Amino acid sequence: MSNQAERAEPGDIEKLNEEKIEKVLQRFMGYPEIFMNCVHPGFVKTNINWNTGVMSTEEGLRGQSC
Incomplete structure (x- = not known):
């Protein structure tokens, strides 16, 4: 997974919304070895x-x- 898109998308505050946050989260959910707590x-x-x-x-x- 490239870091660049994941860093850029949430950083664009003007265009940030719930749908974009959900997309980023879904990308991370594709990697079950990553744990968030x-x-x-x-x-x-x-x-x-x-x-x-x-x-x-x-x-x-x-x-x-x-």
């Missing part, structure tokens, strides 16, 4: 947000249970 723990107290978060870093590390 994402966890959004919530608003965690860190230096980036001046420790104004609602949970500790330890709680954020555990992630949210679904």
Whole structure:
């Protein structure tokens, strides 16, 4: 798989839409050895947000249970 098209397509913000994102995702889905994982723990107290978060870093590390 060439990197160039995958980098260029999402980078064109003016023309980016849900359909284009879906196309890029479908191309990646053709490679089952690639794994994508994402966890959004919530608003965690860190230096980036001046420790104004609602949970500790330890709680954020555990992630949210679904």
